Amino acid sequence: MTDLGLPFQRNLWLGIGDLGRDAARLVVPPVAAAALLFGGWELLSRNGVLSARLLPAPSKVFETFVRSLGVLLDQAQPTFWGALAGILLAALLGIALGIAVSYSRALMQAVYPTIVFFQLIPKVALAPVFLLWFGTGFDANVIFSVFIAFFPVVVATITGLQAAPPSYERLCQALMMSRFRMFLAVKLPFALPHIFSGLRIGVTFAVIGVVLGEFITAQTGLGYIILFSANNFETALLLSAILLLCGVGMALFSIFLALEMIVTRFYDSR
Amino acid sequence: MNANATLLAAAEVASSAPSPGYVAIDQVRKIYNAGTRHQVEAVAPTSFSVKAGEFVSLLGPSGCGKSTLLMMIAGLEAPTQGSISVAGRAMTSPRAETGIMFQDPTLLPWKSALDNVLFPFRAMNRPVEPEIVERASTLLDHVGLQGFHGHKPRQLSGGMRQRVAICRALVYEPDLLLMDEPFSALDAITRDEMNLVLMKMWEEHHRTAVFVTHSIREAVFLSDRVLVMSRRPGRIIEDVRIPFSRPRGLEIGETIEFNEICGHLRSKIEHRPH
Numbered sequence: 001m002t003d004l005g006l007p008f009q010r011n012l013w014l015g016i017g018d019l020g021r022d023a024a025r026l027v028v029p030p031v032a033a034a035a036l037l038f039g040g041w042e043l044l045s046r047n048g049v050l051s052a053r054l055l056p057a058p059s060k061v062f063e064t065f066v067r068s069l070g071v072l073l074d075q076a077q078p079t080f081w082g083a084l085a086g087i088l089l090a091a092l093l094g095i096a097l098g099i100a101v102s103y104s105r106a107l108m109q110a111v112y113p114t115i116v117f118f119q120l121i122p123k124v125a126l127a128p129v130f131l132l133w134f135g136t137g138f139d140a141n142v143i144f145s146v147f148i149a150f151f152p153v154v155v156a157t158i159t160g161l162q163a164a165p166p167s168y169e170r171l172c173q174a175l176m177m178s179r180f181r182m183f184l185a186v187k188l189p190f191a192l193p194h195i196f197s198g199l200r201i202g203v204t205f206a207v208i209g210v211v212l213g214e215f216i217t218a219q220t221g222l223g224y225i226i227l228f229s230a231n232n233f234e235t236a237l238l239l240s241a242i243l244l245l246c247g248v249g250m251a252l253f254s255i256f257l258a259l260e261m262i263v264t265r266f267y268d269s270r
Numbered sequence: 271m272n273a274n275a276t277l278l279a280a281a282e283v284a285s286s287a288p289s290p291g292y293v294a295i296d297q298v299r300k301i302y303n304a305g306t307r308h309q310v311e312a313v314a315p316t317s318f319s320v321k322a323g324e325f326v327s328l329l330g331p332s333g334c335g336k337s338t339l340l341m342m343i344a345g346l347e348a349p350t351q352g353s354i355s356v357a358g359r360a361m362t363s364p365r366a367e368t369g370i371m372f373q374d375p376t377l378l379p380w381k382s383a384l385d386n387v388l389f390p391f392r393a394m395n396r397p398v399e400p401e402i403v404e405r406a407s408t409l410l411d412h413v414g415l416q417g418f419h420g421h422k423p424r425q426l427s428g429g430m431r432q433r434v435a436i437c438r439a440l441v442y443e444p445d446l447l448l449m450d451e452p453f454s455a456l457d458a459i460t461r462d463e464m465n466l467v468l469m470k471m472w473e474e475h476h477r478t479a480v481f482v483t484h485s486i487r488e489a490v491f492l493s494d495r496v497l498v499m500s501r502r503p504g505r506i507i508e509d510v511r512i513p514f515s516r517p518r519g520l521e522i523g524e525t526i527e528f529n530e531i532c533g534h535l536r537s538k539i540e541h542r543p544h
Contacts, residue, residue: 172393177393264380
């Protein structure tokens with residue numbers, strides 16, 4: 001039974017050979033699959049089966065990536081900072097509203113249907129409206145990013161604050177804890193895994209929001225580069241920008257992963 | 271002693287004339303959703319008392335209101351009518367001197383066994399002195415959890431988790447221990463073990479205890495008195511004194527007397543006709 005903590009103990013007894021075999025099993029299949037994909041792509045591209053204009057070889061993309069790294073990094077900055085500002089504001093607002101709604105039945109009844117309704121709107125369709133309201137600057141992109149990333153965080157916070165079973169509430173009442181102490185000591189730590197999975201979804205949404213904003217306003221950012229190079233048939237540059245965009249996403253994702261580890265460790269050590 | 275004090279003392283004697291128990295339940299009734307069409311009478315007007323140091327079980331079929339009664343003694347729910355007093359004080363809200371256990375061990379998953387036992391002190395904002403930690407460790411050792419103080423709940427079995435919960439209920443030295451079917455989610459063998467652990471802890475600490483269960487044998491094994499409750503709306507229909515001396519071992523379950531008591535209790539429990 002996993003309940004007995006056996007999986008935790010097993011790791012202690014793994015020999016070096018086992019470790020090596022485990023690593024091999026984890027690493028080899030994805031590397032092989034990727035090598036096959038990129039190798040095949042390279043081969044087909046060189047033989048002229050794939051049009052170099054539509055899909056240049058990976059080596060060509062990499063070459064362009066290195067050559068235009070300066071420009072790309074320049075343009076990655078507004079995208080990165082915009083998405084970071086977007087997810088941070090969305091987290092702040094989303095968690096705050098989630099808590100407020102969880103603690104007020106009236107607010108829950110008033111606001112929750114609206115939240116669900118807004119979640120159903122394809123928010124991309126609203127991007128031009130935001131352009132109309134907030135102009136074409138960096139701020140407008142951030143606002144749109146917040147708007148998109150906000151909903152998964154609210155919903156995750158509300159779900160998370162219901163995660164502690166009712167018997168825990170009884171225990172806290174029997175121990176005469178105030179609602180605030182109960183929130184800090186029990187409800188919030190039970191909610192954290194949910195909140196962080198909401199934030200992880202929010203991070204990807206925030207990047208989508210900023211890039212979408214850059215598509216529409218077409219002034220700066222990786223979204224602008226992508227749009228620009230597509231219009232000029234510079235497919236290698238386009239793919240390079242997408243590659244860097246993945247990097248931006250991964251960097252943001254790692255920040256929140258690290259944050260989750262810090263917060264979890266804080267609760268574990270108390 | 272001056273005249274005034276004598277008078278006061280006399281008045282006190284007079285007011286406690288029918289000698290209410292440590293836990294006194296007086297014509298308590300509980301109706302949920304009163305006045306709506308979902309109205310449910312969970313507990314019919316009920317009176318009984320528990321003496322200091324007594325172990326009393328509430329025995330009855332599922333949904334008979336025995337847990338509701340226990341939650342009212344804990345001060346977690348208010349009776350619709352009637353009154354409850356514990357240690358001479360009317361219960362209107364939870365009190366710090368009551369220890370409580372639920373069917374779910376309700377351990378905090380991110381805390382070690384020891385930290386879970388210490389949780390009531392943090393919850394009540396009391397300082398955790400070294401001797402408190404010492405007391406918590408001793409309790410864990412006494413329920414057979416030597417070497418598991420640092421384990422997280424997920425690394426413990428169901429029985430071990432309830433052992434931690436017993437320690438958590440005892441660590442702040444409550445005078446009253448309330449238990450709501452604490453072992454009903456465990457398998458039969460673990461349950462016997464837990465009964466022995468609880469018995470041992472109760473004999474060491476000797477708190478007044480109210481134990482809710484739907485197991486006849488568990489009630490008879492643990493208790494000084496077993497109160498049988500009727501189907502909903504619950505009321506006490508039988509009050510049986512259990513004569514076995516303490517300490518008790520599992521072998522008393524094999525005696526004729528034990529089984530006769532169980533048979534008598536079983537005959538009192540209202541089974542639904544087939």
